[in-house]
Amino acid sequence: MADVFAGTVEPAKTRGAWSDYNARIAEDIVKCGQLQGDIASELMYPASRLAGKNPLVKSFDFRPSELTIWGGENGAGKSALMNQLALSMMSQSQKVCLFSFEMDPKRTLISCMRCAFGRSPTTQDLFPFFDWANDLLYIYRNQGAISAEYCADGVFYAAKMLGCRHIVVDNLMMLTTGNSSDSVMQSQKRVVQTMKEIAIATGAHIHLVAHLRKPANGQGQNAKPSRFDISGSSDISNLADNVALLRRNREKEQQIIDGGFRNDQWDSEPDVLLTVDKQRATGDSSMTPLWYDKPSGQFCISSARYLQDYMPSGMSGIDTTKPHQLDAIQGLKERSKPWEPI
Numbered sequence: 001m002a003d004v005f006a007g008t009v010e011p012a013k014t015r016g017a018w019s020d021y022n023a024r025i026a027e028d029i030v031k032c033g034q035l036q037g038d039i040a041s042e043l044m045y046p047a048s049r050l051a052g053k054n055p056l057v058k059s060f061d062f063r064p065s066e067l068t069i070w071g072g073e074n075g076a077g078k079s080a081l082m083n084q085l086a087l088s089m090m091s092q093s094q095k096v097c098l099f100s101f102e103m104d105p106k107r108t109l110i111s112c113m114r115c116a117f118g119r120s121p122t123t124q125d126l127f128p129f130f131d132w133a134n135d136l137l138y139i140y141r142n143q144g145a146i147s148a149e150y151c152a153d154g155v156f157y158a159a160k161m162l163g164c165r166h167i168v169v170d171n172l173m174m175l176t177t178g179n180s181s182d183s184v185m186q187s188q189k190r191v192v193q194t195m196k197e198i199a200i201a202t203g204a205h206i207h208l209v210a211h212l213r214k215p216a217n218g219q220g221q222n223a224k225p226s227r228f229d230i231s232g233s234s235d236i237s238n239l240a241d242n243v244a245l246l247r248r249n250r251e252k253e254q255q256i257i258d259g260g261f262r263n264d265q266w267d268s269e270p271d272v273l274l275t276v277d278k279q280r281a282t283g284d285s286s287m288t289p290l291w292y293d294k295p296s297g298q299f300c301i302s303s304a305r306y307l308q309d310y311m312p313s314g315m316s317g318i319d320t321t322k323p324h325q326l327d328a329i330q331g332l333k334e335r336s337k338p339w340e341p342i
């Protein structure tokens, strides 16, 4: 007698046993040994499992076919961080595509140049920058709202046809529609689901920027953010492989402006806290203090603010041996000077 558990039932005979039975399923369920070759290459070449090494958080590298949500309040530094990560991926010979709907693409590229040269760029920097970046960096050249479908086409095209291994989509809010909070949440969920599917289908790592809710009453600006603070549906963080959150230390900035620190204390706290609240592959979470270097827009791993050189050696002229700590307080004091009539 035919026995389902002994595998002696013909696939055709099970048709109708379950509502959506499809003969293709027989090809999709395989003996585990069929994956042996793939596993061998993962074990032999662990680096190939990475879409990119993270320059700021060692325990949070970027893997292929994953979706990372980057959350932060307005002005937290999400776009600045995305530019820095893009340069870092390019320095690892990986192609990147930036979709930044709220920012003029020229400004995005100028910010990337600032990050690469460690200062405001000049026309002299154009040739070396584009000589290096032209084959590595793609950018969506329009600004303003875009339909989720058109964006998905663009992300898929960048990954599949242009070979970009990192796609930055800044930001989720610009892709969602709806008249009620329910329909907005449904639309967010569809966007995140689509991005996840494209990541899986193409092997690209998709970085999707999202906003955080304002802190609840009683919670200060500096309350530690968590994935539950992401504006909108909880599906966003549930569907994502990784969730990273940026919190800018505005209290510190205010204290510096007010002169509230003794000289040797002003920089003991970080400017930004980068919390990795979810990492599906490793289960690791982390909190990384970062210091911001205003002239370059680079986030640094120590208060000395040593800058990173992402361009091939010698091209940027950036000094990676010099601490840039004093520029930070100088920049803040400059900006906080009271306006004086001429």
Ligand SMILES: Nc1ncnc2c1ncn2[C@@H]1O[C@H](COP(=O)(O)OP(=O)(O)OP(=O)(O)O)[C@@H](O)[C@H]1O
Residues within 6 Å of the ligand: 072, 073, 074, 075, 076, 077, 078, 079, 080, 081, 102, 248, 249, 271, 272, 292, 294, 297
């Ligand atoms: N820690 C910081 N200290 C001082 N300035 C910062 C810091 N982080 C970012 N900035 C500056 O604040 C401005 C806003 O940063 P950015 O656009 O990266 O933020 P964002 O999180 O993407 O904002 P939004 O949500 O509005 O798009 C930029 O001029 C950036 O250089």
